[in-house]
Amino acid sequence: MIQQRxxxxxxxxxxxxxxxxxxxxxxxxxxxxxxxWAAAGRDPVRLRRVLAQEGVREPExxxxxxxxxxxxxxxxxxxxxxLNLVGPYSLYxxxxxxxxxxxxxxxxxxxxxxxxxxxxxxxxxxxxxxAGVKLVQACGFEALPPDLAxxxxxxxxRSRWHEPLADVELELSYTLPPGMPRPxxxxxxxxxxxxxxxxxGEEDAAGLTDPAALVPDPVLASEVRRRSPIRVxxxxxxxxxxxxxxxxxxxxxxxxxxxxxxxxxxxxxxxVEPFAYREGVALxxxxxxxxxxxxxxxxxxxxxxxxGQTSRAAPAVRRRIxxxxxxxxxxxxxxxxxxxxxxxxxxxxxxxxxxxxAGVLVRVEAEGHPGYLATARMLGEAGLMLAETGxxxxxxxxxxxxxxxxxxxxxxxxxxxxxxxxxxxxxxEDPGAMGxxxx
Numbered sequence: 001m002i003q004q005r006x007x008x009x010x011x012x013x014x015x016x017x018x019x020x021x022x023x024x025x026x027x028x029x030x031x032x033x034x035x036x037w038a039a040a041g042r043d044p045v046r047l048r049r050v051l052a053q054e055g056v057r058e059p060e061x062x063x064x065x066x067x068x069x070x071x072x073x074x075x076x077x078x079x080x081x082x083l084n085l086v087g088p089y090s091l092y093x094x095x096x097x098x099x100x101x102x103x104x105x106x107x108x109x110x111x112x113x114x115x116x117x118x119x120x121x122x123x124x125x126x127x128x129x130x131a132g133v134k135l136v137q138a139c140g141f142e143a144l145p146p147d148l149a150x151x152x153x154x155x156x157x158r159s160r161w162h163e164p165l166a167d168v169e170l171e172l173s174y175t176l177p178p179g180m181p182r183p184x185x186x187x188x189x190x191x192x193x194x195x196x197x198x199x200x201g202e203e204d205a206a207g208l209t210d211p212a213a214l215v216p217d218p219v220l221a222s223e224v225r226r227r228s229p230i231r232v233x234x235x236x237x238x239x240x241x242x243x244x245x246x247x248x249x250x251x252x253x254x255x256x257x258x259x260x261x262x263x264x265x266x267x268x269x270x271x272v273e274p275f276a277y278r279e280g281v282a283l284x285x286x287x288x289x290x291x292x293x294x295x296x297x298x299x300x301x302x303x304x305x306x307x308g309q310t311s312r313a314a315p316a317v318r319r320r321i322x323x324x325x326x327x328x329x330x331x332x333x334x335x336x337x338x339x340x341x342x343x344x345x346x347x348x349x350x351x352x353x354x355x356x357x358a359g360v361l362v363r364v365e366a367e368g369h370p371g372y373l374a375t376a377r378m379l380g381e382a383g384l385m386l387a388e389t390g391x392x393x394x395x396x397x398x399x400x401x402x403x404x405x406x407x408x409x410x411x412x413x414x415x416x417x418x419x420x421x422x423x424x425x426x427x428x429e430d431p432g433a434m435g436x437x438x439x
Contacts, residue, residue, distance in 0.1 A: 005080045005105075007036050008387035009380075012064055012075065012096060013085030014039035015050045018110065018140075021376035022083060024054040026383070029415065035384055040064040040075050066092055072099035080387040083379055084109040089137075090116035097135060101128050106386045108136040108379060108404075112143075112252040115207045118214055121398045129397035136404040139382050140375035142249075143256035144401040145348055145364050146170055146279065148410055149420060150257050151402035153352040153360045154264070156422050163354035164272045170253075170279040170350045171237055172246065174370070177343020209251050209308045211277070214259035214400075224258050224274045231278070232304040234297035240287070243280035244297035245304045248371075253279055260400040273355075341373040360422070367417040377416035385412060 014023040026037040038060040041047045047061045064075040066086065076082055076099040084096045089111035100107040101124060111117060117137050128135050138144075154165050207213040211230050212221035232250050237243040246253060254277055265272050281300075283293040348364035368374040385391045385405055393406045410420045 005078055007038050007060075007079045009035065009037040009081045009083060009383040010040050010062065010075055010079040011037065011083050011085065011383075012040045014047055015041055016085050018372050018376050018379075019085035020050055020054050021373060022085060022380045022383075023051050023059065024056055025377050025380035025416070027051075027056045027059065029380065029384060033384060035387065038062050038079075066095055069095060069099065072096055073103055076100045076103035076105040079105045081106040081108065081383045083383045087111065089113055094120075097124060100135070101131050101133050104131055104133060106134040106136070108134075108139040108382055108386065110140040110142075110375065110379065111137050112249060114210075114213050114251060114255050117255075117398075118207055121214060121216060125398040132396045134386060134392075134396050134404045135398045136382070136386070136401060137398075138252060138256050139401050139404075140379050141370045142252040144378050144382065144405075145366070145418060146253045146350070147256050147260055147400055147402040148405070148407065149348055149350045149362045149364050150277070150352070151260055151264075152407050152410065152420060152422055153350050153362045154261070155407055156360050156362075157352065157354045157358065161354055161356060161358045163356045163358065165275040165352050165360075166273075166355045167276045168257075168278070168350060168352045170277075170348060171241070171243060171282045172280070172346065172348055173241075173282045173284060174344060174346035177340055209312075211254040211258055213255045215262045217262065220262055220265075220274065224262075227274045228254065228258065228276045228278075230254055232301050232308075234294065234301050235280070237280070237282045239284070240290075241282040241284045242290070242293040242297045243282055244300040246279050246281060247300060249307060250279070250304050251307070256400050260402045263400065263403045275352075341369045342367075344369045344373070346370055346374075363421045363423055365419045365421075374416070374418060378413060378418055381413055381416045385409060 009026060011019055011023045011026065013019040023037075023039050026035070029035065030037055039047050039051060040062040042063065042065045044061040044063060048059065051059050062075050062078070064071045066072070072095055076096075082096065082100050082105050084093060084107065086092050086096070087110070089109055090113045093109060093111060093116065097107055097120060099105075120135065120137065124135065138147075149170070150165075150168055153168065157163050157165055209230055210225070211228050212224035215221040215224055230251060232245040234245075235243045257277055258274065261272075261274060283297060285293060344367065346366050350360075350362040350364075352360040352362070354360070366374050368377065382401065382405060391409055391412075392404060395403065413420065
């Protein structure tokens with residue numbers, strides 16, 4: 001149990017595009033919850049200046065520098081939870097994780113770098129469990145909403161029909177804010193640099209496209225690959241939609257969701273056949289726009305194919321590609337402008353089917369830019385939940401968002417403008433299915 005800390009949550013890297021908004025969210029929520037939080041970074045003066053631009057006045061600041069391991073331990077020793085916003089995580093994440101495990105602080109980040117996540121599972125999971133520390137990676141748009149939504153579907157299926165899931169299909173749809181779209185609307189420099197780091201990484205990059213990359217059990221991993229291979233080919237969706245691969249990458253959510261299922265099976269101590277999982281972005285519009293939507297889906301699919309092929313190249317080739325990408329792609333500070341964040345509306349629809357043929361529908365509705373505003377809010381709320389005794393499941397180690405946070409408190413994310421609902425057969429929300437059991 002994390003105790004005797006003077007801070008509930010520390011935001012490390014609060015000057016970045018997303019980090020500053022995590023800090024702003026915590027500052028607002030602190031006035032409602034009484035939570036104690038601080039921002040950490042190399043330069044307290046710059047921290048205060050940047051956060052003042054977000055409306056955060058006189059935040060508590062800590063000096064923490066990746067080049068000084070002692071400063072990271074000092075930071076983690078004061079916090080119940082450290083939210084790490086300094087990426088790419090394959091380059092900079094491990095020292096912060098080590099400091100948290102050594103100091104007994106829970107940890108969460110936004111990485112989608114699957115090979116790095118597998119390395120952490122292999123090398124740190126047992127130590128984190130022994131220390132009673134939750135390590136929660138991919139705790140933003142990738143992969144908190146889909147992970148919790150699928151977990152809710154699985155819990156509903158077990159509670160109502162006593163059956164596991166057989167098939168799950170997730171579709172993301174969104175409405176852009178008014179005005180002319182800009183190139184920086186979609187992906188920040190941090191995400192671009194993370195992609196370059198994965199391409200150049202020394203880890204087993206071939207695992208990037210493996211749906212079972214985070215499932216250590218070889219027998220279960222083999223079944224996941226057989227039942228649920230990752231496919232990036234565009235397809236037709238419901239109501240005339242063209243379904244494109246998930247952005248920024250189709251390889252993040254499946255690995256996290258399959259790890260959640262594996263960890264949940266481990267808790268129940270019995271074998272369950274893995275379910276098939278498929279996801280995508282639904283591109284909708286008038287019939288006249290169908291050729292444009294098909295072309296856009298094809299371009300996104302082609303990009304995912306290139307990522308997959310690069311991950312299977314020889315290490316020397318990957319290093320060269322990663323170096324070129326790192327030099328050419330935008331860096332830290334590049335991202336959506338403030339006036340392009342609030343107008344977004346987006347939804348997830350999870351259509352699940354049990355082994356007996358029963359259907360479960362879970363909907364998620366959210367506001368704000370998925371990657372840089374909604375993500376900041378949900379990570380901030382996750383940090384508050386992890387800091388509270390009794391709010392999350394009593395388990396530790398390398399966890400997923402769903403296994404770390406549980407389904408019982410998903411209504412907390414309404415504060416982050418993220419709303420989950422299980423829908424019954426008549427199309428109405430079924431509040432009785434929410435929050436009964438935690439995975």
